[in-house]
Amino acid sequence: MGELTLDSVDIVNPDLYVQRGYPHAEWALLRREAPIYYYQRPDVDPFWAITRHADIVNVSRQPGLFKSVQILFVTVNDPGSPPPEEAILRQLLNMNPPEHGAYRGVVNRRFTPRSVQQLTSGIERITTEVLDDLAGREECDFVTEVSAKLPLAVIAEMFGIPRADWPLMFRLSNEMIGPSDPEYAGTDTVTATLERARMEFFQYFNGLVEDRRKNPRDDLSSALANGLVNGEPLPIFELMSYFALLIIAGNETTRNATTGGLDAFINNPDQWELLKRDPTLVPKAVEEIVRWTSPVIQFTRQATEDTELDGQKIREGDILALFYPSANRDESIFAAPNHFDISRYPNHHVAFGIGEHFCLGANLARLELQVMFRQLAERLESVELTAPIQRMRSSFVGGIKHMPVRLKVRSRT
Amino acid sequence: MRVVVDHSLCEGNGRCVEVASGIFELRDDDRSYVLEEQPPHSLRAKVDLAVSLCPRQAIKIIEG
Numbered sequence: 001m002g003e004l005t006l007d008s009v010d011i012v013n014p015d016l017y018v019q020r021g022y023p024h025a026e027w028a029l030l031r032r033e034a035p036i037y038y039y040q041r042p043d044v045d046p047f048w049a050i051t052r053h054a055d056i057v058n059v060s061r062q063p064g065l066f067k068s069v070q071i072l073f074v075t076v077n078d079p080g081s082p083p084p085e086e087a088i089l090r091q092l093l094n095m096n097p098p099e100h101g102a103y104r105g106v107v108n109r110r111f112t113p114r115s116v117q118q119l120t121s122g123i124e125r126i127t128t129e130v131l132d133d134l135a136g137r138e139e140c141d142f143v144t145e146v147s148a149k150l151p152l153a154v155i156a157e158m159f160g161i162p163r164a165d166w167p168l169m170f171r172l173s174n175e176m177i178g179p180s181d182p183e184y185a186g187t188d189t190v191t192a193t194l195e196r197a198r199m200e201f202f203q204y205f206n207g208l209v210e211d212r213r214k215n216p217r218d219d220l221s222s223a224l225a226n227g228l229v230n231g232e233p234l235p236i237f238e239l240m241s242y243f244a245l246l247i248i249a250g251n252e253t254t255r256n257a258t259t260g261g262l263d264a265f266i267n268n269p270d271q272w273e274l275l276k277r278d279p280t281l282v283p284k285a286v287e288e289i290v291r292w293t294s295p296v297i298q299f300t301r302q303a304t305e306d307t308e309l310d311g312q313k314i315r316e317g318d319i320l321a322l323f324y325p326s327a328n329r330d331e332s333i334f335a336a337p338n339h340f341d342i343s344r345y346p347n348h349h350v351a352f353g354i355g356e357h358f359c360l361g362a363n364l365a366r367l368e369l370q371v372m373f374r375q376l377a378e379r380l381e382s383v384e385l386t387a388p389i390q391r392m393r394s395s396f397v398g399g400i401k402h403m404p405v406r407l408k409v410r411s412r413t
Numbered sequence: 414m415r416v417v418v419d420h421s422l423c424e425g426n427g428r429c430v431e432v433a434s435g436i437f438e439l440r441d442d443d444r445s446y447v448l449e450e451q452p453p454h455s456l457r458a459k460v461d462l463a464v465s466l467c468p469r470q471a472i473k474i475i476e477g
């Protein structure tokens with residue numbers, strides 16, 4: 001690879017994410033030389049790349065000036081598959097105040113620290129089962145057999161989805177998040193994959209809604225099916241989209257934080273030894289895992305009027321892309337940002353976003369990761385990669401599809 | 414200074430309690446309450462941090 005220059009950096013080509021992972025060197029160059037950078041390339045609709053922590057916080061805190069839009073992320077245009085003209089889902093991520101707050105209020109109370117705390121014993125039980133299945137085994141795919149299982153089971157139980165249907169939720173989530181990855185899309189185009197997955201999701205959720213309207217239970221499906229926004233039931237498209245959002249977001253991102261977290265420990269054995277010696281570090285370690293992995297690569301915003309950001313003139317209608325993993329390695333916020341340090345404190349990462357759209361499931365994700373890494377620190381006696389990790393083809397979510405490991409998990413004592 | 418939490422915005426994420434537990438408290442209605450409405454100036458840094466970390470921008474400092 002030649003010398004990096006501003007004119008040649010590539011931060012949106014999904015193939016690069018497959019081959020090399022996150023473009024941290026490119027982001028560092030942008031932070032240093034052009035933190036508000038107008039990104040113009042032949043195969044990309046131009047946008048402003050926002051790479052510093054302070055600017056991402058600043059933009060995120062002004063949803064009136066920088067609104068959320070249908071196109072959630074920027075990527076290279078696929079000539080064979082133009083992006084859909086309408087949003088594939090209409091949900092919290094592309095809503096704005098005051099509608100956004102009203103919709104968020106439908107389920108918000110189920111994700112507060114107090115509500116989530118009540119899920120602890122269930123999360124511990126599922127984690128123990130997942131690790132029990134590995135005791136006595138020598139090799140596994142850590143993604144499909146560990147990382148994916150816990151968050152999928154937790155969100156599915158919260159929705160009251162029967163276990164037999166969990167694999168369907170897993171497959172459809174992958175197709176919605178990774179429609180340009182051949183493992184998930186096969187030979188279908190991005191648009192065709194998204195539309196097919198959406199249709200299957202909606203058919204399934206429609207069944208749940210009909211059931212929970214007749215037989216309400218204490219689950220998320222019932223809360224959504226019978227929920228009100230401004231005194232009215234949710235319109236059907238928004239209702240179906242809400243189900244899809246929570247199922248996808250609930251199982252995709254935590255999966256990647258878990259996988260990326262273990263990968264970080266494999267590459268930093270001193271930190272692994274430290275965690276095993278001192279389990280009280282688990283909450284701090286989880287914050288560092290979330291900072292380090294930053295599973296969401298970017299969300300976009302659109303300027304609603306002409307404005308200025310750090311001296312750059314932004315025009316009404318311009319698209320801005322907020323690169324969270326870059327903010328989380330910002331030298332002006334984090335000491336030694338490229339060190340994985342589970343004792344790091346304070347740790348003001350923005351992996352969950354900040355402001356109006358702060359991750360609804362942050363408390364749940366934290367708890368799942370804390371339980372998982374506490375149990376791993378107790379029971380995982382050894383682990384090593386047997387082949388390189390395989391990344392998803394996406395510049396939106398830093399997905400890890402497979403992580404083949406040789407490992408030894410202690411039987412339950 | 415006076416610290417107030419706007420309960421029409423607060424949704425109980427609890428970041429304020431994490432960084433300034435003596436000043437804020439999460440109650441059973443999942444909202445943050447100000448325990449010390451006029452904290453001493455020595456706690457200003459903690460309050461500022463709580464303000465900046467609140468995902469919903471629900472905490473305000475009224476000067477004076």
